[in-house]
Amino acid sequence: MIDTIIFDMDGVLVDSEYTFLRSKTDMLHAEGHFKEESYQYQFMGTTADFMWQTMKEELQLPRSVDEYIAEMNQRREAIIAKDGVRAIKHVQEFVKALAEAGFKLGVASSSRKTEIESHLIALGLRPYFSQLVSGEEVAHSKPAPDVFLKTAALLEANPKNCVVFEDTHNGSKAAKAAGMYCIGFANPDYPVQELIADEIIQDFREINVAELRQKA
Numbered sequence: 008m009i010d011t012i013i014f015d016m017d018g019v020l021v022d023s024e025y026t027f028l029r030s031k032t033d034m035l036h037a038e039g040h041f042k043e044e045s046y047q048y049q050f051m052g053t054t055a056d057f058m059w060q061t062m063k064e065e066l067q068l069p070r071s072v073d074e075y076i077a078e079m080n081q082r083r084e085a086i087i088a089k090d091g092v093r094a095i096k097h098v099q100e101f102v103k104a105l106a107e108a109g110f111k112l113g114v115a116s117s118s119r120k121t122e123i124e125s126h127l128i129a130l131g132l133r134p135y136f137s138q139l140v141s142g143e144e145v146a147h148s149k150p151a152p153d154v155f156l157k158t159a160a161l162l163e164a165n166p167k168n169c170v171v172f173e174d175t176h177n178g179s180k181a182a183k184a185a186g187m188y189c190i191g192f193a194n195p196d197y198p199v200q201e202l203i204a205d206e207i208i209q210d211f212r213e214i215n216v217a218e219l220r221q222k223a
Contacts, residue, residue, distance in 0.1 A: 009188065009220045011164035012105055013155060015052070016116035018174035019192050021126045022093035024051060030082035034075065040066050048198060052149045052175030054117045054142040055079065092129035095194070099130060101211040106135040108216050115158040117142035117149055138162050150177040152185035159185070170222055179203040188222045190214070
């Protein structure tokens with residue numbers, strides 16, 4: 008029986024994917040690589056190290072990976088300072104309902120730990136999650152299952168008893184590799200990803216909290 012729910016953060020709890028897409032696309036343009044924003048879709052759900060190392064090798068970028076990550080983070084922080092931390096529609100109410108129903112809750116994100124903490128605090132969701140795990144804390148980025156398995160271990164949960172909410176191809180692939188039931192969130196505000204999920208929703212109001220325990 009399902010007793011544990013694990014959320015990705017970017018694009019599932021926090022409407023932040025656009026900050027990654029915009030900042031990285033603008034940075035590549037400044038380097039003379041006029042890639043469309045869609046070029047970045049392949050990296051959704053992966054760590055900053057992975058995406059910039061891949062782009063550095065593919066595009067022969069001159070600066071270090073750490074320099075690109077630092078600039079990306081500065082650009083994203085400026086966007087967030089202007090726009091604020093935005094919640095995915097209806098997810099705040101959904102998380103509260105899960106907590107009230109007695110589920111163990113965790114976050115497994117490729118983002119920095121400090122960013123996970125600050126974003127959840129800004130949205131008033133931090134108290135509901137007993138474990139937060141960053142891609143910085145595991146050996147392999149999504150689509151490897153490491154971050155989900157570590158989160159389950161910290162929550163003292165069997166992977167077979169976990170449901171994961173993911174919005175990216177890499178993230179959903181990681182959830183299934185971890186042996187967990189995956190519900191894909193296909194945000195209608197973003198391009199459709201190829202989700203490797205047991206079911207797909209477009210709105211968190213579609214989920215019946217009581218029925219979640221029977222997923223398998």
